[in-house]
Amino acid sequence: xxxxxxxxxxxxxxxxxxxxxxxxxxxxxxxxxxxxxxxxxxxxxxxxxxxxxxxxxxxxxxxxxxxxxxxxxxxxxxxxxxxxxxxxxxxxxxxxxxxxxxxxxxxxxxxxxxxxxxxxxxxxxxxxxxxxxxxxxxxxxxxxxxxxxxxxxxxxxxxxxxxxxxxxxxxxxxxxxxxxxxxxxxxxxxxxxxxxxxxxxxxxxxxxxxxxxxxxxxxxxxxxxxxxxxxxxxxxxxxxxxxxxxxxxxxxxxxxxxxxxxxx
Numbered sequence: 001x002x003x004x005x006x007x008x009x010x011x012x013x014x015x016x017x018x019x020x021x022x023x024x025x026x027x028x029x030x031x032x033x034x035x036x037x038x039x040x041x042x043x044x045x046x047x048x049x050x051x052x053x054x055x056x057x058x059x060x061x062x063x064x065x066x067x068x069x070x071x072x073x074x075x076x077x078x079x080x081x082x083x084x085x086x087x088x089x090x091x092x093x094x095x096x097x098x099x100x101x102x103x104x105x106x107x108x109x110x111x112x113x114x115x116x117x118x119x120x121x122x123x124x125x126x127x128x129x130x131x132x133x134x135x136x137x138x139x140x141x142x143x144x145x146x147x148x149x150x151x152x153x154x155x156x157x158x159x160x161x162x163x164x165x166x167x168x169x170x171x172x173x174x175x176x177x178x179x180x181x182x183x184x185x186x187x188x189x190x191x192x193x194x195x196x197x198x199x200x201x202x203x204x205x206x207x208x209x210x211x212x213x214x215x216x217x218x219x220x221x222x223x224x225x226x227x228x229x230x231x232x233x234x235x236x237x238x239x240x241x242x243x244x245x246x247x248x249x250x251x252x253x254x255x256x257x258x259x260x261x262x263x264x
Contacts, residue, residue, distance in 0.1 A: 107257040108132055122166040129157045133260050139219050141257045146224045146247035163250050172216055173225055176209040178202055193244040200240050204231050210244050218261035
């Protein structure tokens with residue numbers, strides 16, 4: 001409700017008159033009536049003030065409730081992320097345990113501590129080192145026996161693993177069920193794996209399985225590397241090249257198995 005300027009002037013004149021005549025008993029009845037009029041005139045302002053106060057208090061309460069909801073949501077998301085991570089580690093651990101039961105070689109289980117990616121380098125750090133029997137060049141597996149890479153350097157309690165996708169990585173491989181179909185698998189930064197030096201006389205197909213050849217010291221044969229994805233062949237060449245899709249995503253690796261060289 002809005003008051004006109006005239007009404008406001010009348011109210012203030014009335015208040016002034018009352019202040020002057022307040023000492024006179026004659027004007028007391030008139031004063032009472034005028035006060036009633038003043039109160040009635042001011043009532044919309046009082047109601048508006050009370051409404052605004054309630055609105056401000058209500059807004060503060062709502063903002064507090066929203067903040068509590070956001071905090072609770074963040075807690076639930078954090079708990080869910082921890083649960084998913086724990087479940088992924090449990091799945092990986094079960095695979096490694098199954099692999100250890102069927103593998104004829106001894107191995108050392110380790111957890112991934114960190115990863116380093118950049119400038120062509122693809123590495124992870126694990127929580128086992130020389131005091132645990134790990135040596136440079138040891139083959140590293142994950143996800144039930146798929147090759148992750150090789151131990152690059154060792155410290156007393158940790159080791160750095162060079163992933164197959166690292167641009168400096170090399171491993172001799174063969175294609176399953178293709179006698180003589182051997183080659184060198186090398187890493188290509190952000191491009192995955194490439195298998196070179198495959199004799200052009202070999203008939204290679206998409207999805208053919210690529211495994212370790214077992215001709216390198218400390219690396220047993222038959223460990224899964226990946227599968228043929230794209231084959232590049234030119235009639236004039238003596239060798240052909242294949243893009244190899246890794247058997248697993250190295251970014252998702254949490255638990256690995258290291259085969260010490262002396263166990264091969």
